[in-house]
Amino acid sequence: MHGIDAWRDASSSRAKTLAALRSALARIEGRHGDGNHAERSGLFALGAPDVDVFLGGGLERACLHEVQAPCDADWPAAVGFGLALALRAAPGRPLLWARQDFLESEAGRLSGLGLAEFGADPAALSLVRGRDAEAVLRAAVDAARCKSLGAALIEISGAPRALDLTATLRLARSAEASGVTLFLLRIRVDGVKTGPPSAAVSRWRAGAQNSRALLANAPGAPCFSVTLLRRRGGAADRSWRLEWLRDRGLFRETVETHNAPLSGSVPALPADGALASFPTWRRAG
Incomplete structure (x- = not known):
């Protein structure tokens, strides 16, 4: 009986998460309408000229x-790089x-203040939490079908069974x-470059690097x-060192520095408990 009760509790939790997500998406639809698909297709540039030239003008919108x-040391950098790409794709x-x-x-929880410092508007970002990869992927498919969203970030740890080629194809088709x-x-x-099968148009690896010190070694x-x-369909196996310029909302290529005040493992995106008091954040689930 305890196993049945646990299954019912898990099912109820998943249902509540999806209901909250759909309610949040409905609110977004009401505020922003369906949007113009044409304005969200084509390419988006990263802002660093050499990178954009190598990419043939930029990365594709409306895809995965x-x-x-x-490893864990690269986690904050990968998340920060992904968020910056989302801001470029859907300003x-x-x-x-x-x-x-x-x-x-x-x-730690995402920090609303940290997001604002990074250049993202916390009031325009909805957070969904799922108890496992399967729940997160179901929520992501629902989000991908919401035409009023500009972009969505899907954060998953490891290589869960649910994240297979079929799951990424479903995401890619919904985005298209x-x-x-x-x-x-x-x-x-x-x-590894070959990696697990995926319908992603591009695959990146990101890690943290020393920042260039400002005045007073800030x-x-x-x-x-x-x-x-x-x-897909383009050259790859190329690396860059990129700065994210929050005030301009773009990347800039840079060279390695050895006198920066931050170590390479410091998160590019703050993650702490400050979010609990941030009034404009919405969480679904």
């Missing part, structure tokens, strides 16, 4: 991209972030139909070491 963090549009709930106990750009943030993965802009592992 993947950002990998091979000024609502975003949704779906993540496994246990990640909060390991890395709606115009929403999806970023799958894969934490603690191998990072911490500089978030800096990432990124490698394009694979891109």
